[in-house]
Amino acid sequence: EIKARVVVNSGGLASDRIAALAGMDIDTYRYRLHYCKGEYYRLAAKIQVNHLIYPIPEHSGLGIHLTKDFGGGQRLGPNAYYVDSCDYDMDEKYRHCFYQAARRYLPGLRPGDIRPDYAGIRPKLQGPGEAFRDFVIGEESAKGFPGFINLIGIESPGLTSCLAIGRYVSGIVRELLG
Structure with missing residues (x-):
């Protein structure tokens, strides 16, 4: 048993699962998480693109878009699909979907250009x-x-938004500790 005036x-x-360990019924409060996996492919060949590319969003994500990393590399992704567990392995069956999605805005792309x-x-x-639900940030006195x-x-x-979230939560903590 742990005793504390405030737990974040x-x-x-x-x-x-942490909320459940604290005694909350995560199904009643609709706090049960659903894992949604997103994969990224890297462009193996440098393709001349001077900007980010975001296609029209899809149902569970922003679609396969092109971004650049700090090292100058180019990345495609993510896709989005629900999984039952946290498995970070890449599923090769989606490679063709990435290739087809990227060819809409990179017509010269070849299958071997992505890895x-x-x-x-x-x-x-x-x-x-299910309909979109925004994340939860809140103190749970009203729920006991x-x-x-x-x-x-x-x-x-x-x-x-992590810094803003941190400031918001620290304000709640200060208020609780008076």
């Missing part, structure tokens, strides 16, 4: 076929858990 649950992909790069997992509060602050389901733009 910022457990990322495990934040729903697997990496995969990530996004914590989504909505499951497959005073001093327990949940940060659940934070995906994009979580990294971009």
Whole structure:
């Protein structure tokens, strides 16, 4: 047993399980996470593109877009599909989908011009076929858990907004500790 005046649950992909360990019914509060995998492919050949390319968004993501990394490399992705566990292996069956999507805006692309790069997992509060649900940031006194602050389901733009989220949560903590 742990006793504290304030607990901040910022457990990322495990934040729903941490809330459950604290005694919250994550199904009643709809805090159960659904893992959505996104994979990226790297352009093996340098293709002359001077800007980022974002096609019209798809149902569960922004579509296969082209971005540049800090090293000057070019990356395609991500795709988006739900998975049951956190498996970061690349699934080669999607290579052709990446190739076809990228050929719409890179007509000179050849199949050998792309290679697997990496995969990530996004914590989504909505499951497959469900309406979008925004992430949870809040103190849970109203649910019977005073001093327990949940940060659940934070995906994009979580990294971009992490400093603002941190300031917001620190304000809640200061208020609770008086």
